[in-house]
Amino acid sequence: MKTVVTRKGRRTGLRAGRPAPPSGYALLPWLLLGLGSFSNIVQGRTPNPWVGGLGLLVFNSLYISVVFRAFDRARRDSPATRWSLVAMGVLTFGLAWAYGGSWLLFLPLLGLACGSVLRGRALAAVGIPVSVAAAVTAAYHDGWGAVSIAYGTFISMMVTAALLTLSETVTELRDTRLELARSAVDQERLRFSRDLHDLLGHTMSVVVVKAEAARRLAPRDLDAALGQVADIESVGRQALAEIREAVTGYREGSLATDLDRARSALSAAGITPDVRRSGPPLQPQTEVLLGWVVREAVTNAVRHSGAAHCSIAVDGTAERVRLTVLDDGTGDGAGSVRFPAGSDGDGEGEGGERVGGTGLKGLAERLAAVGGSLEAGPAHEADAAPGTDAAPGTGFRVVAVLPVDPLSATGRPLDEAPARP
Numbered sequence: 001m002k003t004v005v006t007r008k009g010r011r012t013g014l015r016a017g018r019p020a021p022p023s024g025y026a027l028l029p030w031l032l033l034g035l036g037s038f039s040n041i042v043q044g045r046t047p048n049p050w051v052g053g054l055g056l057l058v059f060n061s062l063y064i065s066v067v068f069r070a071f072d073r074a075r076r077d078s079p080a081t082r083w084s085l086v087a088m089g090v091l092t093f094g095l096a097w098a099y100g101g102s103w104l105l106f107l108p109l110l111g112l113a114c115g116s117v118l119r120g121r122a123l124a125a126v127g128i129p130v131s132v133a134a135a136v137t138a139a140y141h142d143g144w145g146a147v148s149i150a151y152g153t154f155i156s157m158m159v160t161a162a163l164l165t166l167s168e169t170v171t172e173l174r175d176t177r178l179e180l181a182r183s184a185v186d187q188e189r190l191r192f193s194r195d196l197h198d199l200l201g202h203t204m205s206v207v208v209v210k211a212e213a214a215r216r217l218a219p220r221d222l223d224a225a226l227g228q229v230a231d232i233e234s235v236g237r238q239a240l241a242e243i244r245e246a247v248t249g250y251r252e253g254s255l256a257t258d259l260d261r262a263r264s265a266l267s268a269a270g271i272t273p274d275v276r277r278s279g280p281p282l283q284p285q286t287e288v289l290l291g292w293v294v295r296e297a298v299t300n301a302v303r304h305s306g307a308a309h310c311s312i313a314v315d316g317t318a319e320r321v322r323l324t325v326l327d328d329g330t331g332d333g334a335g336s337v338r339f340p341a342g343s344d345g346d347g348e349g350e351g352g353e354r355v356g357g358t359g360l361k362g363l364a365e366r367l368a369a370v371g372g373s374l375e376a377g378p379a380h381e382a383d384a385a386p387g388t389d390a391a392p393g394t395g396f397r398v399v400a401v402l403p404v405d406p407l408s409a410t411g412r413p414l415d416e417a418p419a420r421p
Contacts, residue, residue, distance in 0.1 A: 024068030027160075030112055031060060036102030046099060055095045059106060062088040063113055070116035070164070085117055089130070093137060100141030104149050107134040111153035115160030127157050194362045196243070202295040203239040205302050206265045207232055213268045231264065255282065255314070258291035262298040262312060269302045271327070272309045279316020283405050289370070290314070290323050290400060293363055297325035297376075297398040300360075305329025305396055321402050326379060328395040363400075372402035 037046070037056060046052040066084050069075040092110040095103050111130060118126055131154040138146030214228035259275050266273040282290070294312065301310050307329030315322045364374040379397040 023071050024064070027067040027112060027116060028064070030109060031063065033105040033109060034060070036105065037099070040102060052095070052099065055091060059088065059091055059095070062091070063109060066113045067116050070113075076117055081117060085113060088113060093133060096134075096137050097140070104138050104141065107137065107149055108152040108156045110134075111155075111157035112160050115157040116164060119161060119165060123157070123161050127154065130157070194366075197362070198292050198295055199239070199242055202265075202299045203235060203242075205299045206235050206261070206268070209265060209269045209302055210235070228268065231268070235261075255287040255291050255294070258294045259312060259314075262294050265298055265302055266310050271301065271305075271307050274309065274311040276312070277314040279314065279321060280318065280404070282316065282321060285370075286321060286402055286404060289363075289366060289372075289402060290321070292366070293323055293374070293398065293400045294325065296360060296363055300398075301325070301327045301329065301396070307395060316404065319404060321404055323398075323400040323402075325398040326395060327397075330395075360398075367400060367402060370402070372400065374401075375399040 034056060037052070040046045041049045041052050041056065062084055066081060066088060069078070069081045069084075075081060089110055092106045096107055111127075111134075114126055114130060115123065131150050134153040135146045135150035138149035142149070210228045210232045214225045214232070217225040217228060256277075259277065263273045263275050298310070298312075301307055305327045307327035310325070310327040313322075313324045313326075315324075360374070360376050364376075367374045376398045377396070379395040
């Protein structure tokens with residue numbers, strides 16, 4: 001049965017069908033072991049019945065207090081609970097030593113109370129001495145009958161501690177499972193929002209650029225303008241298909257398609273593209289991630305760079321693939337960031353520089369999560385877009401490095417890589 005959450009936040013179904021966690025009420029029936037002693041007091045078979053009756057009342061009160069405190073971790077570990085257990089132990093051994101007989105049955109009850117409160121080494125340190133003392137006390141009154149009393153005291157203590165520990169562990173595991181489920185939903189929402197941001201940001205930038213080109217061309221070259229309009233229609237249809245695929249969670253990108261679309265977008269914006277690709281074929285997961293980098297870098301170049309030329313180079317080896325997007329513009333791009341492989345992805349670059357822009361920040365975290373790295377910032381002195389007259393060191397550069405197979409680098413598929421908000 002599934003769990004259903006109503007609008008008011010009440011849970012039904014599976015949640016309602018789960019057994020309630022144990023409480024102190026589960027240990028109260030064991031007080032029936034004291035009925036024999038109570039009967040002896042009522043029938044006048046117990047010496048000093050007022051002392052015995054008062055002792056029975058105090059024992060029951062301490063037992064109820066201790067076992068109910070045992071199911072609240074904070075109250076269980078409090079000094080008041082420990083002192084109540086000590087007082088209960090002193091009273092139990094006093095009554096058992098003074099009266100014997102049915103009063104010896106309070107010793108297993110003491111073991112049960114100890115098992116409900118104590119755990120680990122504390123249980124071992126208390127359990128053995130209490131069991132030995134119970135055996136000596138019972139042997140004084142009942143001879144070989146002390147074996148059953150000592151055994152009952154020890155077993156009640158250990159079994160109670162084991163069952164309550166198991167119950168607490170199951171509860172913690174259930175809570176952890178629910179928390180992991182909530183975390184998985186949050187991760188999926190974050191992934192989906194990033195995909196839509198990158199997808200729609202790139203698509204709308206291409207549509208705007210091509211619409212501007214069509215407007216400029218329409219007065220003097222109607223055929224060229226109609227070609228741009230046809231491209232807008234094609235881009236729009238492709239965007240609709242990709243959005244549908246992104247919604248279902250099964251979108252698989254093609255780096256070749258993204259490079260072709262990047263070339264078209266740059267050309268429409270008046271930027272001369274230079275696209276080069278070399279190296280072995282890539283895994284689909286790697287192509288998906290590099291495709292997002294191409295989209296984001298080209299979108300930033302079209303929007304901010306004011307460049308005349310832009311080069312996109314994909315160079316691969318048997319282990320790693322490197323993508324470089326370099327323009328010769330004067331714009332500041334999207335800031336400066338470096339996310340090396342294995343970094344914690346805190347959104348800061350070298351020298352404490354923050355990532356400028358949600359797109360680059362999200363991509364940097366994705367690459368870092370699968371063993372890759374991302375650098376984005378002003379071009380180095382040794383860089384210059386091929387075929388340009390731009391001075392070295394001008395423009396903006398984005399460099400992404402990824403393992404050829406992200407699955408082998410992280411031990412999990414790309415879609416399962418953790419993402420930070």
